Amino acid sequence: MSRVMLYVVYQKYNEAMHGLALSIMELLAIGLGVDRMLYREFFEDAVSVMRTNLYPTCQEPNLSLGTGPHCDSNALTILHQDLVGGLDVFVDNKWQKVRPIPGALVINIGGVFAALSNGIYRSSLHRAVVNSHKERRSSVFFMCPRADKLVKLAEELVPTSEGAQESFRISHGQIYSKLL
Ligand SMILES: O=C(O)CCC(=O)C(=O)O
Numbered sequence: 001m002s003r004v005m006l007y008v009v010y011q012k013y014n015e016a017m018h019g020l021a022l023s024i025m026e027l028l029a030i031g032l033g034v035d036r037m038l039y040r041e042f043f044e045d046a047v048s049v050m051r052t053n054l055y056p057t058c059q060e061p062n063l064s065l066g067t068g069p070h071c072d073s074n075a076l077t078i079l080h081q082d083l084v085g086g087l088d089v090f091v092d093n094k095w096q097k098v099r100p101i102p103g104a105l106v107i108n109i110g111g112v113f114a115a116l117s118n119g120i121y122r123s124s125l126h127r128a129v130v131n132s133h134k135e136r137r138s139s140v141f142f143m144c145p146r147a148d149k150l151v152k153l154a155e156e157l158v159p160t161s162e163g164a165q166e167s168f169r170i171s172h173g174q175i176y177s178k179l180l
């Protein structure tokens with residue numbers, strides 16, 4: 001595939017994922033009981049990042065990791081994995097496999113949305129492991145608010161104690177600088 005073709009495919013995939021992420025934002029808003037359009041509008045101008053991961057086979061998979069344990073720090077992640085398997089999520093105090101399902105996408109809440117929802121939604125701990133017989137690929141779309149956006153709780157989610165609202169006002173850039 002030529003570079004131009006690759007770029008067009010990338011752009012189209014990115015646009016489709018952006019649209020899907022905005023629809024998921026509406027569902028999350030409904031779940032939280034806030035204005036349905038709140039997060040869709042907040043993330044309309046999101047600066048998203050896409051990454052493709054390639055995990056080669058490994059002779060000693062037990063001694064190695066593809067992607068180490070982490071919680072995504074962006075707002076929402078949409079992951080497509082091939083059918084090899086290797087994504088694990090930490091639930092009930094143990095690592096559990098996220099079994100690949102043909103045509104299915106994995107949606108992960110990131111740290112920014114966990115903050116926006118006042119911790120009602122959590123960013124899950126996950127990792128990717130390797131194996132000795134088949135290489136694996138995944139492509140990941142990370143939705144992030146623009147770095148200068150103020151990450152602020154919806155009025156309905158603000159704790160009522162005095163001064164609490166101010167303490168929740170933080171820009172996405174500040175969140176990143178705290179994480180780095
Ligand atoms: O490749 C995977 O299944 C996981 C990748 C991942 O968690 C990430 O890129 O943040």
Ligand SMILES: [Fe+2]
Pocket residue numbers: 070071072126
């Ligand atoms: Fe991740």
